[in-house]
Amino acid sequence: MTPFHLVYDGEFIVPVEVGVESDRIRVYDKNNAERRHLELDLVDEMRAKAVVRLMAYRQRMKQNYNRRVIPRSFQVGDLVWKKVKPVGDVTKFGAPWVGPFQIVEKLHSGAYYLEDEGGRKLERPWSANHLQPYGAR
Template sequence: MPKEGTGATPFHLIYGGEAVVPVEVRVESNRLQHYVEDNAERRLLELDLVDESRAKAAILLMAYRQRMKQNYNRRVIPRLFQVGNLVWKKVKPIGDVTKLEAPWAGPFKVVEKLRLGAYYLEDEDG
């Protein structure tokens, strides 16, 4: 199946053509019925164009990623904290964690603002 980001199948980007699935061999699809021995020239031409199709897929992928980034950033609510604020920290589950355990730890005190969205935290107790 062609990928949404590139518009091409991974097989096509690697080999420059589409794969022949076993069903097509058995049923003799339209593609196989029109195959002739001089298709070697056509195959060489496809291989010459594979670099262009890869470059086109890279451009499409960059545009797709940019659209995904814009869509994600449109829904993100930026949160800014000041030194001294009390915050909760999201805990990533490790080991045998059940879904009923709290996904947050804290409260923690913001000790230092490192950069946009990054903070140095300290346990509230000290």
């Protein structure tokens, strides 16, 4: 079953097949219209099967993705490492994490405002994807 068949309820004929006599054109007879009407009765069933397969595929993708996700949540006052954002001439031997930073505020979106050891609050919130518990390093 091709996408063309799902949309237009039939198979397409390539322009080359129209000019050059193919088996498809040669075998065409008057009963094709009747068979076509019978196929149209089954179109809804074919579409329903395609929807079920698509939903099963999406469910498998979701399970595969969720299996690899590492949930991270922090509370106000927790100490965390912050991932280093490479800017300019950063070598691969540099430390990937800096810290410790303390969580000052938790936003509803899962982002956190941080404060360094000197009490200076960072200007933007950080996603939990870029943070790691301080004791886990």
